[in-house]
Amino acid sequence: MFENFDINASLGEKLAFALPVAFFGILMVFLLLILLAVCIMIISRVVRAGESISAKKSKKGPDTEMTAPAAATAPSGSPLPATQSEGSLDLVDVDEPTAAVIMAIVSNQSGIPLNRLLFKSIKKVD
Amino acid sequence: MDILEILKGFWESSGLAILTWREGLMILVSFVLLYLAIAKKFEPLLLVPIAFGILLANLPGAGLMDDPTGIIDPLSTTIKEGSHWYDIGFLRLIYIGVKSSIFPCLIFLGVGAMTDFGPLLANPMSLILGAAAQLGIYVAFVIAILLGFTPQEAAAIGIIGGADGPTAIFLASKIAAHLLAPIAVAAYSYMALIPIIQPPIMRLLTTKKERSVEMKQLRKVSKTEKIIFPVVVLVICAFMLPSVAPLLGMLMLGNLFRECGVVERLSDTAQNALTNIVTILLGITVGATANGQTFLSGQTLKIIILGLTAFMFSTAGGILLGKLMYVLTKGKINPLIGSAGVSAVPMAARVAQAEGRKANPTNFLLMHAMGPNVAGVIGSAVAAGFLLLIFGNS
Known part of the structure; x- marks a missing residue:
């Protein structure tokens, strides 16, 4: 798709080449980072849910950790x-x-x- | 023996006799950069080796970057029949680490080991700000194409807008190695100048009310989340964009060293000794590519201007998305943190903090800005991976 580029092309042709690359490029960055954000949110919820369950279980025993x-x-x-x-x-x-x-x-x-x-x-x- | 003949021979073999004006000018440039690094403390850890590399490469007759074999540099003008690999100038030999992307990847290992992704995990929306702050890469790409650069050159120039030195070097060495020196010098120079470049754009695009917003404190992130994060990021990004695997792989390995808590020695080495060694080698060889014959051209000037354009648009992109978030969250997000999306860790976050405090002295934006800041590192690596995928094989 982006292979046909003529260095001597007119400004309009160069723009027609560069704009789709730029558009897809920024789109790819957004998509990937949004995907990462969603994954982080899911992982975070799962981990926190797991930790709260284990915290409830360990509530029966004394807390050995030195925390304020x-x-x-x-x-x-x-x-x-x-x-x-x-x-x-x-x-x-x-x-x-x-x-x-x-x-x-x-x-x-x-x-x-x-x-x-x-x-x-x-x-x-x- | 004629003493005059001896003196004549001595003069002819000295550097002064063969010094060209280009080499002389580059030597002066190296002096200026050394002054900026030492007296003004502009990114001295990088600028001192880079400036010294420029000095070494332009010493007339020293041949530290010569490649008489043409193995490393097929376009070398010093190719001699019967030369061996050990005849190659020692800086040119070290340059293999740049050309093969070993140095940028190892720097990323150190960066990963030094980076706390906690603020990003506490506020995953930071990732979107980090994405918006890559806008300058593509704006500079389009302008560079219009100015007559090839797509490969334009892509390598555009990545300066990611404000990430290793990423810029990684991409430039892969697709436009002949522009490596001006791109690296521009990237690192602008990173050092972030406290000067960003504030006017921040003030121009935001109101005092927006800059004064105090953000809610970030939640505490558990160790488990921090350990899972690097693995997940690598798997997702490398599956989607395999070309990004070398950079992100090393970044995330370094981060795993830091967070897993069972390889303290490796983490310490990656953060300190290894990073320091690679910084010396990378800096000196990148500087050494700034040979007067190739560096002093109109093209370099264009690259420097395009780099600045890229930086400015990246800053603006982050801030504008920050403003959008400010509206959508009904004033809970300070748009200034968007400007930190231009990687340059932690300089850009510090600038956001400083500007926030100017508007509201009780404002502490640093940790909030660190989220987009480290997201920018991932964002610029993804952008580089995309450009490498498109133009890497052309």
Whole structure:
């Protein structure tokens, strides 16, 4: 289909050659990546369903993993509640880079991922 | 013995006597690139070896890229009867790694081992943004055809818009090896210039309200999902487009090393030692292909302009689809993350983050932008696979 190309062709003929290639090319990229997105969604649901079943089964025994309370109660891989993903952080006499470092340290020391922590304010204490 | 004869012989055998203006200019270009890499820190890990490769290849009489046998470079102007493979210049020998696509594939192995696909798995719609940001590849392809390039050359030039150095080198070495140097130099230069190229387009195509959108935090992705992902991607993509298997195969193998958790040593080697070694070899040989005789031409200028066009359209494609998603989700998607679909990991995601914070200081878009960013790597590899499939055997 795309083999007959004449380098000396007119601009119109060149356009007639190039546009279908470009169209099919971008279409192929979209189709393949949409297919991948669908597969990821399916796999994700299956894996999460499997994990929630195994989590229910293991609920009978004590949780041996050292996790923070918030992480332990939230089922792995589930979306965060809206209350945990929104809100604002008040910085009092603290610049943003410092606040970011503090939040990272708290997360690291507590073992709670940052997306499970909610900071309300960070205030400098003299 | 006449001292003047000795001096004359010494002069005639020196590089200065046989230096051409093209070589001299390329040596100056290498100095400029070294300055940019060292003083301005523009992608120094790549630009230092590339610039030094340019310098080495243009040293008059050194013959580091000569191929007297014509085995590696059949168009070589230095072919001599009775030459052996070991007479080939040492950079030309290393260049086999580029020509055979070994280096780009090994770089992809390292990239895979360094990449966390978690943000992409948490938000699979990122893949569509990654697809939209390949628009520039095809826009540049069409323009290049109109400018008189062959389809193979146009395809190799267009892939600059994927903002992925190894992919650009992979495709160019397969279908338009004679344009490898300007394509590689343009691709890596524009990747370094992303913080300058993208922001004006981002601001032009979005409103402050759109740029201020705070996105919901991403869910946590389980280890099982991360392990399954590389295998599924490879199987689906390689079944649909077998020509993409070398690049995606290595990318996904590297990622499996990282995520499976049982081959720490291999993951570490792929991320560090192997990537560093291949980066040196790839950079120096790509730079060495920038020979003054072939590099300094009107064609190179056209390629550099087309590369910039490709980058700009790719950025615009990602943002425009981001805007569409913003409308469809009633303002839940920040369109800026679409611009990160031009691979260039993680530079493009950082630019999205920086622009988002300018509009809204409490905005943290980095992880959201990483999804389209890594999707762009897959997208550009798929685009390259398609172009290779169409024009690879012509």
